Amino acid sequence: MVPCDLALEHKMGTLKAANDLLILGQFEEALDLSKNELKGLPDDKRDSRLAESLSVVAVQAFAELNRWQEVLPFVQDVFGGLEKIPPQVLQLCIALHAKMQDFAPITMVTEAWLAAPGNQEAGGLTRVAETYILLVLLPHSKFDDIRALVEGHPIIMEDKRKAFLQLVETEDRSVVEREDQTRCQGAASANKEQGASYGAWVAMMSWVKSSVSHTSPSRHVTTAVLLAVIGVVLALTLKKRKAATTGSRQDMLTTLGGKLAWLWQQLFAPYHLANS
DSSP states (O other): OOHHHHHHHHHHHHHHHHHHHHHTTOHHHHHHHHHHHHHTSOGGGTTSHHHHHHHHHHHHHHHHTTOGGGHHHHHHHHHTSGGGOOHHHHHHHHHHHHHTTOHHHHHHHHHHHHHOGGGOOHHHHHHHHHHHIIIIIGGGTOHHHHHHHHHHOTTSOHHHHHHHHHHHHHHHHHHHHHHHHHHHHHHHHHHHHHHHHHHHHHHHHHHHHHHHHTSOTTSOOOHHHHHHHHHHHHHHHHHHHHHOSSOOHHHHHHHHHHHHHHHHHHHHHHHHHHHO
8 A cells, every 4th residue: 555545544544533532522632633633734635625524523623612713713724714615614614603693704704705716616605605595694684685695696506596586585575574564563552552541541530520529629639649640640641652653742741731731620620619
């Protein structure tokens, strides 16, 4: 066996060992083994399948160790630039950052990768675009960005292109329908609350009139009762106005002032007239 074959067999054995360590949950050991083996690769082998496979193991180990922030600098160093990351490794990075809800860095990296002239191979670009759309763009309802991506990369496989655009149209309609439903529910809730407030106002005013008409002139309504009633009126009015979707602050103050003036007159005018 020639030395080249022996070296390759050794490296493949190292890859298997690193993968076994990952499966056994020995993440630190798997990471160290992968990193050391990658450091030993010559520059002209950094784009090999071996480097890609070792990087996949390393990225998974970083994730398991909760050191996911180190992933992008690591793969950039391994491959000599973010735009040179192999598709499979970038897909894993996208999935990791999406899981951690860290979208800004991976968005920048992926957009740069998709635009790089060296990445315009149909299979790899389609896989990366699919992962990026499903895990980053679609959850944020960035439908225009998805359309721009698909239309700006005609090299994307035709069946995937149609599927992406159909998915966007379906999701776009769903978002509009949900927004319309939310607005309708909000309006119905506001109307119901206003109706309840008005009903309470009418009931309270009936009680006030009854109390005034059946109270002798010599027994004045106490200040405490008056303040309590005014407080209820104020609370109901503010609640009603808060639920309403239109109306200015001046309208609210005018209406509130009118109601309080009417209440004051109903409470005190009969006594004043009786004593005059």
